[in-house]
Structure formats: C-alpha cells, structure tokens
Amino acid sequence: MSSFNGPGLYIHVPFCRRICPYCDFSVLTGDRSWQSRYVRHLLLEIDLSTGSGWPDLIHEPPRQPFDTIYFGGGTPSMLRPEDLGTILAALRDQLPVRDDAWLFLEANPEDVTLEAATTWRQMGFRTISLGVQSFAEQHLSFLGRQHTPRTARQSLDNAISAGFDTVAMDLIYGLPGQTPTDWRRDLDAALAAQPHHLSCYQLTVHPRTPFGFRRQRGELAEMENDEQAELFLMTHRLLEEGGLPGYEVSSFAAGPEHHSLHNQKYWTHTPYLGLGPSAHSFAQRRRWWNPRKIKAWMAPLAEGRSPIESGEELGLQSLVLESLMLGLRTYAGVDFDTLPGGTGQRLWEENEATIDRLVERGLATAERSCLRPTLRGLAIADTVARSLDLDCLREESP
Amino acid sequence: MDSIRNFCIIAHIDHGKSTLADRLIQSCGAVEERQFRDQILDSMDIERERGITIKSNTVTLLYDSPDGNRYTLNLIDTPGHVDFSHEVRRSLMSCEGALLLVDASQGVEAQTVANLYLALEYDLEILPLINKIDLPSADVEHAREEISEDLGLDPYEAVLCSAKRGTGIEDVLEAVIHKLPPPTGDPRAQLQALIFDAQYDPYRGVVMICRVKEGRLRPGQRIRLMHSDKEYQVEEVGYLQLRRVKTDELAAGSVGYVIAGIKTVRDIAIGDTITDAESPADEPLPGYKEAKPVVFSSIYPMSTDDYEDLTTALDKLALNDAALTFEKDSSAALGFGFRCGFLGLLHLDVVQERLKREYDLALILSAPSVRYQITLNSGEEIAVDNPTLYPDPSQIDSATEPYIKASIMMPERYIGVVMELCREKRGLNTTFNYLAVGRVELTAELPLAEVLFDFYDKLKTVTQGYGSFDYEMLDYRSTDLVKVDILVNGEPVDALSQLVHRDMARARAMRYCERLEETIPRQQFKIAIQGAIGGQIIARTTINAYRKDVTAKCYGGDITRKRKLLEKQREGKKRMKVVGSVEIPQSAFMAVLRSDDKK
Numbered sequence: 001m002s003s004f005n006g007p008g009l010y011i012h013v014p015f016c017r018r019i020c021p022y023c024d025f026s027v028l029t030g031d032r033s034w035q036s037r038y039v040r041h042l043l044l045e046i047d048l049s050t051g052s053g054w055p056d057l058i059h060e061p062p063r064q065p066f067d068t069i070y071f072g073g074g075t076p077s078m079l080r081p082e083d084l085g086t087i088l089a090a091l092r093d094q095l096p097v098r099d100d101a102w103l104f105l106e107a108n109p110e111d112v113t114l115e116a117a118t119t120w121r122q123m124g125f126r127t128i129s130l131g132v133q134s135f136a137e138q139h140l141s142f143l144g145r146q147h148t149p150r151t152a153r154q155s156l157d158n159a160i161s162a163g164f165d166t167v168a169m170d171l172i173y174g175l176p177g178q179t180p181t182d183w184r185r186d187l188d189a190a191l192a193a194q195p196h197h198l199s200c201y202q203l204t205v206h207p208r209t210p211f212g213f214r215r216q217r218g219e220l221a222e223m224e225n226d227e228q229a230e231l232f233l234m235t236h237r238l239l240e241e242g243g244l245p246g247y248e249v250s251s252f253a254a255g256p257e258h259h260s261l262h263n264q265k266y267w268t269h270t271p272y273l274g275l276g277p278s279a280h281s282f283a284q285r286r287r288w289w290n291p292r293k294i295k296a297w298m299a300p301l302a303e304g305r306s307p308i309e310s311g312e313e314l315g316l317q318s319l320v321l322e323s324l325m326l327g328l329r330t331y332a333g334v335d336f337d338t339l340p341g342g343t344g345q346r347l348w349e350e351n352e353a354t355i356d357r358l359v360e361r362g363l364a365t366a367e368r369s370c371l372r373p374t375l376r377g378l379a380i381a382d383t384v385a386r387s388l389d390l391d392c393l394r395e396e397s398p
Numbered sequence: 399m400d401s402i403r404n405f406c407i408i409a410h411i412d413h414g415k416s417t418l419a420d421r422l423i424q425s426c427g428a429v430e431e432r433q434f435r436d437q438i439l440d441s442m443d444i445e446r447e448r449g450i451t452i453k454s455n456t457v458t459l460l461y462d463s464p465d466g467n468r469y470t471l472n473l474i475d476t477p478g479h480v481d482f483s484h485e486v487r488r489s490l491m492s493c494e495g496a497l498l499l500v501d502a503s504q505g506v507e508a509q510t511v512a513n514l515y516l517a518l519e520y521d522l523e524i525l526p527l528i529n530k531i532d533l534p535s536a537d538v539e540h541a542r543e544e545i546s547e548d549l550g551l552d553p554y555e556a557v558l559c560s561a562k563r564g565t566g567i568e569d570v571l572e573a574v575i576h577k578l579p580p581p582t583g584d585p586r587a588q589l590q591a592l593i594f595d596a597q598y599d600p601y602r603g604v605v606m607i608c609r610v611k612e613g614r615l616r617p618g619q620r621i622r623l624m625h626s627d628k629e630y631q632v633e634e635v636g637y638l639q640l641r642r643v644k645t646d647e648l649a650a651g652s653v654g655y656v657i658a659g660i661k662t663v664r665d666i667a668i669g670d671t672i673t674d675a676e677s678p679a680d681e682p683l684p685g686y687k688e689a690k691p692v693v694f695s696s697i698y699p700m701s702t703d704d705y706e707d708l709t710t711a712l713d714k715l716a717l718n719d720a721a722l723t724f725e726k727d728s729s730a731a732l733g734f735g736f737r738c739g740f741l742g743l744l745h746l747d748v749v750q751e752r753l754k755r756e757y758d759l760a761l762i763l764s765a766p767s768v769r770y771q772i773t774l775n776s777g778e779e780i781a782v783d784n785p786t787l788y789p790d791p792s793q794i795d796s797a798t799e800p801y802i803k804a805s806i807m808m809p810e811r812y813i814g815v816v817m818e819l820c821r822e823k824r825g826l827n828t829t830f831n832y833l834a835v836g837r838v839e840l841t842a843e844l845p846l847a848e849v850l851f852d853f854y855d856k857l858k859t860v861t862q863g864y865g866s867f868d869y870e871m872l873d874y875r876s877t878d879l880v881k882v883d884i885l886v887n888g889e890p891v892d893a894l895s896q897l898v899h900r901d902m903a904r905a906r907a908m909r910y911c912e913r914l915e916e917t918i919p920r921q922q923f924k925i926a927i928q929g930a931i932g933g934q935i936i937a938r939t940t941i942n943a944y945r946k947d948v949t950a951k952c953y954g955g956d957i958t959r960k961r962k963l964l965e966k967q968r969e970g971k972k973r974m975k976v977v978g979s980v981e982i983p984q985s986a987f988m989a990v991l992r993s994d995d996k997k
Contacts, residue, residue, distance in 0.1 A: 201950040225920070229945030249948050266957060280956045287958055312958060321968075322961050329948065357979070361923055381948040383922055386968050 004102060006064035007283070008265040009053075009091065011042070012276030013076040014294055017108075020144045021210035022172075022203060026278030026292040027074050038276075038294065039083045044301040045275050046090045053095040053273055055306060058283045062271045065096035070104040070262040075131075077107035081119045088123065102126050102261050109147040112155035117162035127197070127260075128159045129168040135189035136182060139175055144210075149189070156193040166258045168197035173231055174223045175203055183231055184238065191242040196258040200235050201250050202228060232379050249329045249378055267326040269319070269340070277307075285314045285340075316341050317393040325385040333364070333372030343393055344369060350392050358384060399651040400580045401467060404609065406474040406489050408517055409499035410507035410866065414529045418499060418561035418570075419457075419475055423640070425567050426459035426471070456595065456607050456653060458637040461571055469575050472653035474594070488594035488669050490516060491683070492609035492653060495523040495578030497570070498549070500556075502528050502536035506544040507807060507866050511839075514549055525577050526551050527570060532560040548837075583650030588679040589613030589621070591648070591656075591672040596663045598717040604660040607638065608653070608672060611683060615648040615656060620675035624682035625667055629675050630658035663720045689721040691739025692800065692871065693746055693766050693850060694783035696727045696893065697753070698735030700760035700973055700984050705734045711757035712736060715749060722749055727784065729893045731977050732762055732987075737784055740766075743850060760973075762987045764893045768847045771798045771874055785895040788881045791932065798874040799899075800846045801826075806857065808865040810838045815860040823848040824899065843872060845899070851906075882907050882936070884914070884990075885928040889978030894990060904929075907937035910990050917986035920944035925980050 015035060016027045028034070052061035069091060071084070079087075084105075091097055103125040109132055120128065132152045134140050140147065147155075159167045171190060173183050190198055205211045205222055214220035223231075236246045244252040248267075253259050265272050271283035277297040280289040288311025291297045297307045314322070319340045327334030336344030348355065348369065355371060358364040363377035363384060377384055409415040459471040474489045490496070496517045500506055517524060526549070528541045542553035557573050559566030595607035608615075615621070619632045634657040636644040648654045660666060668689070671682035699708045712724050723739035740746040746766060753759045769783040773795045782788055804825075806816055813830060817840065820828050825842040832838055844853075849869070857865050882903050884894040898906050907929025914927045921944055929937035949960060974981040 202946075204950050225944070225946050226942075232946055250950055278956075280958070282957075289956070289958075318961060318965070321964060322957055325961065325964055326957065358922075363922060376945075379946050379948060380922065380944055382964065382967075383944060383947045385964060386971055387922070390968075 004067045004261045005270065006067040006098065007062045007271035007273065008068040008070065008262050009066045009095070009097070009101075010070045010072060010262070010272055010274040010276075010279055010281075011076075011087065011091075012274065012279040012290075013071055013073040013079055013106075014038070014277050015073065015078045016075050017078070017146060018144060021214075022143065022205065024206035024209050025074065026294075028294060030294075034294075035079060035083065037298065039079070039086065041298045041301045042087060042276055043090050044304075045307060046087075046094055048301070048304070048306055049273070049275070050094040054271075054283060055281075055288070055308060057286060057288065057308075057311065060284065062283060065098045066091075066101060066273070067098045068102045068104065068262045068265065069097065072104075072106050074106075075108050075111070076105055077111035077116070077120075081116070081123065084120070085123060104129065104260075104262055106131065107155070107159075109152045109155035112158050114158040114161060117158045117164075121162045121164055126164060127166040127168055128162075128164045129170065129197075129199075130155055130159065130195075132156070132169045132190070133172045134175075135186050139172075139178070139182070139186075142175060143172060153189075153193060156195060160194070166196045168199065168258075168260070169193070169195040170199045170201065172201050172203055173235065174228050176221050176223060178223070178231075180230060180234060183234070187235065187238050187242070191239070191244065195244075196254045197260065198239065198244050198252040199250050200239075200252065202232065229379055233375060236375055236378070246378075247331045249381060267330060269323065285319060287312055287314065316343065317390050320347065320390055320393055321385070324388055324390075325382070328371070328373050328381045328385050329378070331372070331378070333370055335370050337369040341393075346392060347388070347390070351388050354387050354389065358387070399583070399649075402470045402472070402581055402651045403495065403574050403578050404472045404474065404493045404581055404651075404653055405495040405497060405574060405578055406493045407497045407499055408486075408510070408513035409529075410501070410504075410510045410513075413499050413501040413504070413507070413510070414561045415499055416475075418497070418527070418529060418559070419473060421561050421564055421567045422471075422473060422571065423457060423459060425564075425571065426461050456638050458639050458643075458653065461575070463572065463575055465575075470652075471571075471574060474653065486513070486516060487520075488592070490520045490522060491592055492594045493520075493522055494581055495525060495574070497574070498524050498526045498551070499529050500526060500541050500545060502530045502538050502541050502558075503533050505537075505541050505837075506548040511548060511807070523578050524551060525573055526553070526556040528556050528558050529561055531558050532563050532565065581651035583610070583612050585612075585614050585649040585651075587612040587650070588677055589615060589672065589674040590679045590683055591615055592683050593623075593666060593668055593670050593672060596666060596668060596720065598663055599657075602633075602657050604657075604663055604666060604717075605642070606656045606658070606660070606666060606672070608648075608656055610648045610650050610652050610654075612650050612679070613674065614650070615654075615672065616646065621656075621658060621672050622675040622678055623666060624671040624673055624678070626665070626670060628665065630660055633657045633659055662717050664716060666720075668720060689741060691721065691723050691741060692768060692846060693740045693742055694737060694769060695740070695746055695766045696729065696732075696735050696737050696764040696784065697724075697750070698729060698732035698762045698764075698893070700762060702733040704759055707757065708736065708753070708759055708761070711753050711759060712738075714757075715752060719749070721745065727786075729764075729786070731891045731975050731982075732893045735762075739783070743854070760984065762893065762975075762984055763991055765896050765991050766850045767897060768800050768845075768850065770877070770879060770897060772879075773797070782897070785881055785897050786892055788895075788897060791881075794879075797877050797879045799877040799879070801843050801872040801875050802846050802849060802869040803872045804840075804842050804844050804849070804867065804869045806840045806842075806865055806867050808838055808840070808861050810836055812861040812865060813838050813840065816840055816857065816865060819853075819856055819860055820844065823853060824901070844869075845875075845877070846871075847897075847899070848902075880931045882910075883930050884910050885926075885930055886914070886918075886980045886982065887926055887978040888928075889980075890930075891977050891982070893987065903931060904936045911937045911939040913990045914982075914986055915939040915941055917989040918980065918982055921981060 014027050015030055054061035104127040105125045106129045109130055133143050133145055135149045205215050239252045246252045274281045277294045278292040288308050290307045291309040300307045323339055336348045355366050359366050365372050407415045455475045457473050461469045461471050474492055526545050545551050546553040557569050559570055590612040591608040591610040593606045593608045597605045599605050615635050617632050622629045635648045636642050637654045673679045699705050716722050721741050724736040727737035728734045767783050769781050772782055773779050774793050775795050820842040823844055825844045828842040830838050830840040878900045879897055880900050880903050882896050882898050883890045911927045911929050924943050925941040927939045928935050974983045
C-alpha cells in the first residue's frame with residue numbers, strides 16, 4: 001500500500017437526518033433542496049480549484065496527484081447516487097486525481113440497502129465506513145441513532161455482499177453506565193459481523209452539544225477515568241484476539257491492507273485538500289479551513305470567491321509536536337529520524353531522561369530512533385506527548 | 399485656630415465610615431458632583447472592592463456654617479482593620495475629636511469598642527453618630543442603649559444620620575464645629591509636627607502627611623526628623639483637598655502635606671516628629687512605635703522568569719507601604735523569591751492582591767508563619783520565621799511563640815462554639831462578659847500562629863458571620879515546636895514545610911496531604927504524599943497513576959484544534975513545579991496554603 005503516499009482529498013457532506021447529541025461536527029438536517037444547493041456550491045468550489053487543486057497560498061503545489069477521496073460528514077450516504085456521481089466526475093475532471101484513487105464513503109446503516117451498496121461499489125468506492133456506534137438498543141437510543149441493531153447487522157451484510165475492499169465500522173464506547181460486559185457484547189457482535197476495519201471511539205462530551213449541556217446541568221456523568229482505561233485496554237486486547245489488531249488509539253484492522261489510507265495522511269503530514277463546509281486542508285506546513293456553517297461557506301462561493309476562512313503556518317515546534325502527538329497514537333510510534341526539519345536526533349538527546357523514564361515505567365519502548373508506545377502508553381498518549389520537551393525547537397522558523 | 403477642627407471617624411467595618419466621609423466631602427463642595435466617585439477616600443481598587451480602608455487618607459474641607467463663619471475641617475480617615483492599628487494610632491494622635499459611628503441596625507460592635515478605647519487613650523472628644531437610620535431594621539433606641547451601656551457615652555448627644563441617603567449630614571457638620579474642640583498649640587513655639595501618613599509621588603518623592611502641633615512649617619525650611627535624625631529641606635507644603643493645594647505655611651493646629659525631596663517612604667518613619675533643624679524642639683512627640691511585622695510568608699513568582707518583575711514590584715510597593723518588609727529567599731521547589739513580613743493576614747492579602755493586579759504577577763505564597771524565638775543549647779537565641787531556617791531539633795533548647803489577646807464579640811448564643819474554637823486553637827485564660835442583653839465579649843489568649851491558620855474563617859462559620867474579632871499582641875510564651883515537612887514521592891517540598899505546635903502536627907500534615915491529593919493531577923505513575931516530622935511519617939495519602947489520557951478522535955484533518963489544546967496543556971505544565979519528577983500545579987500550592995476549609 002506504500003504506493004498511496006500522494007495527497008488526499010476530503011469532501012465534507014454536512015447532512016444528517018438527525019443530529020446526534022454527542023456530535024460537534026459541522027452538520028445540519030437539511031431537506032433535498034439544501035442538498036442540491038450544497039452540491040451546486042461544492043461544484044463551484046471544485047471549479048475554483050481547477051488545475052492543481054491547491055489554492056494560491058500553496059505556491060509549490062504537491063506534484064503527485066490525489067490518490068484518496070474521502071466522503072465524510074455528516075452523512076454522505078444521504079446524498080443521492082447521482083449527486084455523488086456528479087461530484088466524483090467533477091473531481092476527476094478538474095483536479096489531478098489518480099485513476100485508481102481509493103474512494104471512501106461514510107454511511108449510516110439505515111441507508112445501506114444492498115441496492116445502494118452495489119451502486120456505490122459500482123461508482124468505484126472501495127471502503128465503506130458504517131456508523132453503527134452500538135449493537136445495543138438502549139445505547140443506540142442514548143446516542144440518538146436512528147437505526148436498530150438489526151439494521152446495523154443487515155447493513156454490514158449488504159456492504160460485504162456488495163464487494164467492498166474494506167468494510168469498516170464505527171463503534172462508540174465509554175457511555176455513562178456502560179459495563180465491561182455491555183461493551184464486550186458489542187465487540188463480540190462487531191467481530192461476528194466480520195468487518196475489515198473497526199474504529200472504536202470513546203465518547204467525548206464536547207461543550208455546546210446536547211450532551212455537553214446535559215453534563216453542565218449535572219444530568220450526564222462521564223465515565224470514571226479508571227473505568228475508561230479498563231474499557232480501553234480491554235478493547236485492544238479483545239480485538240487483537242478476535243483478529244482485528246489495533247494500529248492506532250481507535251483503529252483496528254484485519255490486516256495492513258485495511259488500514260485507513262486516508263487517516264494515515266492526517267497522521268503523517270501528507271498533504272490533503274478538504275472541500276465543503278468546515279473541511280481542513282494541509283500542505284507545506286500550512287493548514288487552512290473552510291467556515292463551519294454552510295451559509296458562510298456558500299456565500300463566497302456564490303460570488304466566485306474561495307471559501308477559506310482562516311489558516312496557519314506551522315512553526316517547526318508545532319509541526320514536531322503534531323508529529324509526536326499523532327505518532328504516539330499509533331502502534332508504530334514515532335521514528336525520530338523522520339521528524340520534520342531533521343530535528344529528531346537533537347530532540348531525542350534533549351529528552352533522553354524522559355524517554356528512559358517512559359521505558360522504565362512500561363509506557364513505551366525505545367529502539368534506535370523509534371519511540372513506540374506500549375498499550376498502557378497508548379492509553380495516555382496525550383500525557384506522553386506532553387512529557388517531551390520541545391523547547392530546543394522554539395526559536396527556529398520553519 | 400479656633401476655626402480648625404481635626405477629627406477622624408471611627409467605626410466597625412461596614413458601618414458606613416467611607417460613605418459618611420464621602421457625604422461630608424460632598425456637602426462641603428470639595429468636589430464637583432459629576433466628578434464624584436463613591437468612597438473617594440478609599441482610592442485603591444482593593445479598598446473599593448472590599449469596602450474597607452487600608453491606607454488612610456486625609457482631606458481638608460472648608461465648611462461655611464450657618465453661624466456665618468468658615469471652618470477648616472481636617473477629616474483624617476483611618477484604616478478600618480486591626481492589622482493597621484499602628485496607622486490608626488497615628489491618625490488618632492493628629493485629631494482632637496472623633497466621630498464614632500454606630501450602625502443603627504447592628505449596634506455597637508467589637509471594633510467600635512476597641513477603637514473607642516484607643517480614641518480615649520489619646521484624649522479625643524467623642525461624638526457618637528447613629529448611622530443607617532433609613533434601614534428598615536434600624537433600631538435607634540437600641541443603638542442608644544448600647545452607646546450608653548457599652549461605650550459609656552451620652553446617648554442623647556448622638557446625631558442621627560443616614561450617610562447613604564445624605565440625611566442629617568448638616569447636623570453632623572454642626573456637631574463637629576460645636577462639640578469637638580479646636581486644636582491648641584503655639585505657632586511661635588518650636589516646630590513639632592507629627593508624620594501620620596505618607597504617600598509616594600513618582601515625580602516628587604515622598605509626600606509626608608502631618609499634623610503640626612507647635613510652630614510652623616514653611617518651604618525652604620531646614621527640617622530634622624527627630625527619630626531617624628535625618629535632615630531635609632522643605633520644598634513645598636500645602637493642604638490635601640482631594641488633590642494637593644500649595645500654601646505658604648502650615649501653622650500649629652493644621653493638617654497638611656510636606657514635600658522635602660525624600661526618595662522613599664523607607665527613609666521616614668510614620669510617627670516620627672518633624673522639627674526645625676536650626677532650632678529644634680526639645681523632645682519628639684510621644685507615641686512613636688515602630689510598625690513590626692508579625693506575619694511572614696515567602697512569595698515566589700509562578701514563573702521563574704518573573705523574578706525580576708517581582709523584585710521591581712516589591713520595591714515599588716515598598717515606596718508606599720513602609721510596613722512591608724522583604725528579603726531574598728529561595729526554595730528548591732519554587733526557585734527565587736522573597737521572605738516578606740506583614741502586619742497581619744489582611745496586610746498580606748492586600749500586598750498579594752496588589753502584586754497580582756497592579757503588576758500582573760502570578761504568585762505562590764508559602765504558609766504564613768509567625769516569628770519564633772528559639773534558644774539553642776549553646777545559649778544563643780535566634781528568631782526564626784522561615785521553616786527552612788529552622789535549626790536541627792537536637793540543637794534546640796527551648797522555643798517561644800507570640801501570643802495575642804483576642805477579643806471576640808458575638809450574640810450570646812454562639813458563646814459555646816466560640817469557646818470551643820478557642821480551646822481547639824490552644825487558647826488560654828478565656829473569659830467572657832455579658833455586655834448588654836444578648837451580647838457577649840470573650841477574651842482569650844491565643845497563639846498567633848493558630849490565628850493565622852483558619853481562625854477567622856472558622857470564627858465566621860461558627861458564628862454565622864455575627865462574631866467580630868480584634869486582637870493585640872501580648873507576649874512570647876514557651877511552646878513545643880516541630881517542623882512538619884511534606885514529601886512528594888519521598889522528596890520534601892520545602893515551600894510547604896511548616897513550624898507547628900506538636901499537638902497540631904498530625905492534623906495539619908493530614909490536611910496538607912489531602913489537599914495535595916485533591917489538587918495534584920494524576921500522572922503517569924503513582925504518587926505518595928507524606929507528612930513527616932524529621933524521619934517520622936505522620937500522615938500519608940496517594941494519588942493513583944493516570945491511566946487514560948488520549949482523545950478519541952483526530953478527525954477531518956482538524957489537527958490544529960487538538961494541537962492547540964496540547965500546546966495549552968504544555969504551557970500549563972511549564973507553570974507547574976516539578977518535585978521528585980512529580981508535576982505540582984500552582985493550584986496545589988494555593989489549595990494547601992489556603993487557610994479556609996472548603997470541604
């Protein structure tokens with residue numbers, strides 16, 4: 001899969017039938033007319049990107065063509081197949097996209113009929129990612145999901161029958177009151193459905209979401225840290241035994257060929273271009289993004305202007321911090337020799353004592369230039385990333 | 399001189415002293431209505447916020463009485479807290495009379511009595527005022543009774559007013575000129591002027607506020623400060639009418655300011671006497687007493703980079719606050735800082751607030767300590783106010799600690815709990831008096847060290863806010879002192895060490911351990927927190943390792959948000975102090991050193 005190391009494309013589809021109470025993404029419940037307005041404006045954004053695909057703020061665009069296209073959201077499976085087709089055609093027409101680019105589609109189980117799945121497959125989608133979230137009735141209703149456990153199972157069967165290269169599934173755990181037994185049942189159900197890829201996200205309660213407000217009112221108690229840790233470790237151990245070993249904090253796959261090509265670009269500072277409301281892009285140490293609100297994204301496009309809202313240029317320290325923070329979330333860890341700006345060796349030396357302590361405490365292993373988290377280290381990846389001192393990079397500009 | 403009245407207002411906190419001052423100023427037209435800010439004399443923000451006067455201010459008012467004469471009224475504002483009683487004394491010495499303010503609904507409070515006695519010590523003529531008569535809960539008759547019974551003053555002399563509403567202010571002014579005596583003194587006698595306050599002007603240096611008792615003060619005059627024995631040349635004299643108003647001379651009886659090219663308030667002593675260098679008075683005015691700090695605490699900048707700024711800030715504060723002492727100090731845990739001496743806890747609080755607000759400094763303060771007198775086996779006597787300088791116990795022969803005489807007034811229903819509190823705090827010789835129906839005054843001899851540790855807060859709690867507290871320093875008494883160290887993963891945190899009486903050691907250590915347990919965030923490893931006397935562990939808690947700290951999702955390429963969060967946390971981490979590889983946040987130090995008990 002090493003051949004997929006070119007830039008990636010991300011298309012944000014902001015529609016949902018209903019907004020989940022934990023969600024803090026850019027989403028809206030719009031009717032068909034909104035969807036067609038969205039598609040029109042997305043086509044305008046693709047028009048603006050005609051050529052290299054990259055905006056002017058990148059003066060030396062990546063030479064390689066895009067090799068992944070990821071439809072995320074929101075609920076991309078709500079778009080009519082015709083709309084998906086139009087968007088794909090426009091992307092292929094106007095941007096440098098590799099013929100064999102890997103296409104990803106996020107889908108809600110209730111949308112995944114065998115017919116729909118077959119259509120998407122025929123359009124060239126190779127990975128379908130199903131927002132199952134849980135196989136337990138009460139947890140689905142707590143999470144505000146529309147489908148039933150039965151629909152979830154059916155959607156997986158349909159996806160597999162349709163012949164996707166990778167059938168992926170999302171689960172959420174660490175719900176208030178969820179016991180290890182509850183969660184084990186979910187995992188067993190997931191394994192039984194034999195997906196190729198599984199993402200298990202621990203519930204994060206974001207402020208200004210319905211859950212956030214409930215927490216503020218004291219009506220929602222988050223799971224204790226120790227219990228969260230229990231579930232986290234259990235997840236990684238059980239899935240490993242079940243044939244879906246983890247490769248990142250929340251990601252598990254039946255084999256390396258099913259690892260998420262697209263997410264890996266985020267983790268390795270590979271350039272990516274995001275289109276649609278709230279979409280983020282990155283290239284040449286610059287990251288920029290579109291407005292979250294659909295109207296704010298559409299307005300400039302209607303006038304033929306770029307919708308980019310703001311961005312930043314990452315200094316060396318920020319860039320390295322990101323590399324560490326993202327790398328330490330993966331089983332592979334961080335190879336200091338590949339850190340930006342050739343800073344790895346110095347950084348390693350500066351942090352020798354810290355690294356020794358991490359190893360001593362069983363949180364990481366250190367081999368040559370590689371710092372690799374253990375499972376316990378993975379569970380506190382943020383703490384580990386914070387423990388490394390980057391002050392020696394402070395004064396340097398990129 | 400007959401047209402001059404020098405007076406102050408004495409009152410319990412919150413009985414409306416500053417408001418009354420404001421009204422007097424307003425009705426004498428010293429300030430235009432539109433410029434008027436409430437509580438003009440309380441000029442520091444902290445004073446305004448807390449509603450207490452810390453630094454005294456003085457103002458000269460010109461009052462045109464209906465009797466056709468113009469009077470010069472020098473209103474000498476006094477600080478309203480026991481920590482600043484030295485300033486109160488100075489102020490009282492500059493007056494001939496005092497307005498004693500009694501809240502019509504609350505009656506006579508502990509401080510009212512204490513201040514009255516102080517005023518009587520200086521032979522002031524007392525004019526009682528009953529304030530807040532507009533309140534629905536006002537009980538003027540009851541207040542009169544208390545004035546008569548608790549204070550021994552003629553209740554029918556009392557003037558009724560409401561400073562807030564402005565009612566009765568004319569009566570107050572008339573009473574001032576008719577009931578309070580004019581100053582005495584001879585302008586031709588040798589100069590004696592009492593310095594009772596000082597301000598610092600960045601352009602002119604020290605501005606001394608003084609009361610001329612005898613003789614005259616004029617620009618150009620060569621003066622001598624009698625206690626410090628330093629000489630200066632007077633540059634300017636004048637009156638304080640909310641701003642400085644220059645004049646040709648200050649003669650016996652007047653109150654005003656003197657500028658004499660003095661660089662810092664440290665060069666002068668409040669309470670010193672100014673005399674003429676060429677023809678000096680025989681003796682200084684009585685009552686000079688050095689303001690001695692009794693509470694000590696080390697102040698460290700949160701970020702070691704701020705040490706220089708802290709140095710500058712303290713230097714500047716000291717220009718204005720002669721009672722504040724400081725010297726360099728250093729801590730293994732907190733780096734360089736200053737050991738500071740304060741007049742009391744409130745003074746400490748005020749200094750801390752000012753450093754934060756006016757100089758924008760984030761600080762850590764060590765636990766306040768008193769100054770112990772320690773006799774070593776060698777016979778040598780040393781004073782220790784800093785636990786880090788506590789000598790090896792085997793070298794100590796004996797130790798003494800300062801005691802205070804506390805006076806607590808409260809409604810009688812609280813007497814039981816307050817006596818219990820005093821007992822807990824190692825109080826001795828507790829006595830009580832039933833003052834009037836329903837009110838009790840309790841006096842007790844308490845170690846100052848125990849008062850520093852959450853006494854006020856506990857008193858407030860057990861009396862539901864009805865207890866008032868006043869104290870005076872008493873003497874040094876023998877004590878059984880131990881040094882309690884707090885260890886984090888086996889390493890002592892020097893800034894948390896404390897000198898405590900042996901009987902209190904275990905409880906204090908346990909409380910520290912618990913506070914740290916609550917505030918130190920869980921880390922990669924298990925943390926042991928211990929309290930120890932020497933090698934002996936007397937208290938212990940543990941913080942379990944942090945086991946889960948990773949965000950679920952880095953989605954949609956929005957890595958910026960995640961990184962910023964991490965950066966913010968890293969910044970927070972930098973502000974933490976590392977002891978034995980444990981990161982201790984500022985909040986942990988503050989939680990431990992906070993005296994109140996929030997639980």
